[in-house]
Ligand SMILES: Cc1cc2nc3c(=O)[nH]c(=O)nc-3n(C[C@H](O)[C@H](O)[C@H](O)COP(=O)(O)OP(=O)(O)OC[C@H]3O[C@@H](n4cnc5c(N)ncnc54)[C@H](O)[C@@H]3O)c2cc1C
């Protein structure tokens with residue numbers, strides 16, 4: 001066993017941390033949050049230049065990383081700085097699906113993703129599917145050499161900015177069957193595809209996507225008809241490792257902000273950090289962070305192996321971080337008092353990142369349920 | 378012991394219920410149910426409706442136009458109002474300042490201010506906290522210096538809830554800088570139109586403009602606006618805080634919140650079945666319900682004892698801690714129930730607007746409310762301060 005980062009990952013961590021602490025300041029970030037686009041094209045370009053996107057892809061796919069610990073290294077830093085740029089959506093989900101299923105033509109997009117030139121979104125969840133990843137009611141029907149997509153997709157993150165949406169649709173099977181789901185590469189301006197966009201509470205933007213008889217050439221399909229499930233489960237596993245690591249980074253920032261604040265804020269003639277009641281609360285958060293870090297390591301370390309062990313460790317990590325994250329977010333706010341309730345204070349955004357991450361692909365309860373199902377299997 | 382409501386109490390509940398059915402405007406209860414802000418006009422309108430009924434100031438003594446309701450009646454009234462999604466009564470004039478004026482104000486002050494609180498002509502806000510004086514309120518620095526018939530006030534208040542709507546502010550100010558902290562404080566009533574007052578918005582983490590900074594630069598306040606005696610303000614301030622803590626348990630809010638969670642969980646699907654049938658979620662709901670059933674009785678026990686002459690001391694601190702924990706837990710369940718639809722930032726839903734909200738009914742504001750209600754354990758004496766109070770009384774510790 002060895003718990004150290006490789007030299008390459010250590011360098012990646014150092015340069016990304018330095019870049020974000022220099023350039024992604026609270027005021028820069030708050031401006032991005034208020035902006036119409038919801039992310040900064042400038043920051044995006046610089047992240048690509050730094051190799052941050054490339055680190056999320058394997059050499060085979062044109063990157064120089066792509067393993068679980070590459071993902072966790074990058075996303076912990078993104079979380080630490082409260083980054084809202086859509087790396088999860090464009091690189092891990094969108095790029096990951098094309099890399100997994102695309103033919104050579106389609107895979108040309110992955111190179112553009114790594115270079116920072118293309119944005120993607122994964123349009124998978126539906127208005128009533130909640131966190132159930134196999135529930136796909138959107139249909140795809142073949143008509144000659146065309147495919148017709150009809151249905152609705154919910155809370156599609158980064159949809160408005162995306163050059164292409166990767167849309168899941170059912171070609172066969174029951175509404176919640178794993179078999180029968182296909183993926184399609186849909187340019188955002190395709191006729192019949194309409195978006196209702198909105199800001200997200202924790203930053204970034206999403207859209208409700210309406211597919212009203214969207215016509216595509218059959219060549220828009222990624223991989224085999226009805227055979228996309230494994231790839232979907234694979235990229236979502238990677239995205240869940242990323243979310244866990246991102247939340248860990250944000251938890252560290254929240255706790256550090258709290259620790260610092262308690263040492264400087266005085267009430268009753270002394271720093272409030274001298275009250276033992278509050279010291280113990282910080283101690284609890286620090287304990288939870290060590291547990292969360294181990295959860296992320298377990299999940300990242302099992303990403304490439306057996307899928308049951310992968311999914312079990314991911315469910316475990318996300319359940320643990322769902323619980324610990326909530327405690328860190330709530331207690332950090334509480335220990336600060338009123339100041340943490342203001343939008344412009346750094347912690348407010350960080351706390352929102354932590355709590356709202358639970359709402360992607362399953363909250364602590366859903367993860368617990370998955371863990372139990374997998375344990376029984 | 379008898380847990381059942383008497384026939385009179387049941388009749389009273391019916392009377393309140395019929396009143397709400399008849400007089401509570403639908404657009405208002407819709408806004409409350411969906412978590413939208415009402416704006417000043419909305420609050421003024423609801424106050425006027427209650428005032429016409431004579432129910433705007435249930436806590437006031439009858440001599441001043443109050444209702445002379447007992448603790449159980451007040452509880453029933455609150456419960457029914459929450460159930461019907463009536464707006465909350467804005468407390469600053471009615472339940473904070475008024476009791477102070479009734480006990481410590483001059484006859485002139487009572488005659489002048491109390492009717493204007495009822496009529497809505499004066500909208501009050503609370504100027505206690507300062508940047509350096511939160512939990513340690515007595516360390517406040519805003520100073521008032523007597524010059525002839527006026528005090529000259531300089532300093533800054535903060536976290537002033539709905540100060541943007543207010544035309545009057547009651548303030549704690551330091552009038553004797555040399556006395557021991559608590560002994561140099563006075564209680565002043567200040568017209569916010571006086572030159573030298575500036576109100577600056579603070580935007581909260583859910584995007585709402587609910588609180589403000591209020592800055593005072595050489596503000597001239599007539600000496601007749603002093604309540605009671607100079608340098609005795611701390612006594613009045615603490616008296617006010619005990620009134621601030623009535624209804625601190627928020628049982629009605631919790632009940633309405635829990636109903637909303639159940640409604641949402643019945644309509645949200647999880648694996649093809651209503652979420653409410655999912656054992657993990659159902660267990661959360663049941664636990665909150667169990668806590669709330671006990672809280673409702675704790676609350677009634679404590680306020681009934683207070684009504685029959687026993688002052689609620691540490692018990693009101695207990696109500697504050699447990700009551701806010703339950704409310705916050707319910708907010709957490711609501712965001713959970715909304716699933717992915719907790720993620721959109723519902724500025725429309727929070728601030729009011731014409732766009733239909735994103736996501737199924739009842740989901741738009743839940744995440745914003747979850748974050749906004751983190752305030753419940755911070756203000757009104759933080760939950761840590763409440764525990765200090767309990768410990769001080771029960772264990773002789775320091776608070
Ligand atoms: C089963 C068992 C096996 C043990 N084996 C050994 C052994 O092999 N060798 C050995 O040397 N000792 C042993 N101990 C003793 C053990 O180290 C002491 O019990 C321990 O140090 C606590 O001391 P105490 O019992 O006197 O409790 P106290 O120190 O009186 O503490 C009472 C309570 O007050 C709390 N407390 C005390 N000080 C503070 C503070 N400053 N801030 C906040 N809270 C505080 C404690 O956490 C505890 O809850 C053993 C004890 C047990 C129960």
Ligand SMILES: Cc1cc2nc3c(=O)[nH]c(=O)nc-3n(C[C@H](O)[C@H](O)[C@H](O)COP(=O)(O)OP(=O)(O)OC[C@H]3O[C@@H](n4cnc5c(N)ncnc54)[C@H](O)[C@@H]3O)c2cc1C
Pocket residue numbers: 265267268272275277278334335336337338339341502503504505506508510511512513535536537538539588752755756757758759760761762765776
């Ligand atoms: C939304 C909102 C609305 C508000 N509205 C008003 C209003 O209308 N008018 C008004 O005057 N004020 C208002 N307040 C202010 C509120 O009363 C203060 O926020 C509160 O008193 C806490 O003060 P603080 O924020 O300065 O935190 P601090 O007092 O700095 O406390 C920070 C942390 O330290 C803890 N702490 C402090 N002292 C101790 C101790 N001795 N032991 C253990 N822990 C301690 C606290 O519990 C808290 O966790 C409002 C606040 C908020 C958030």
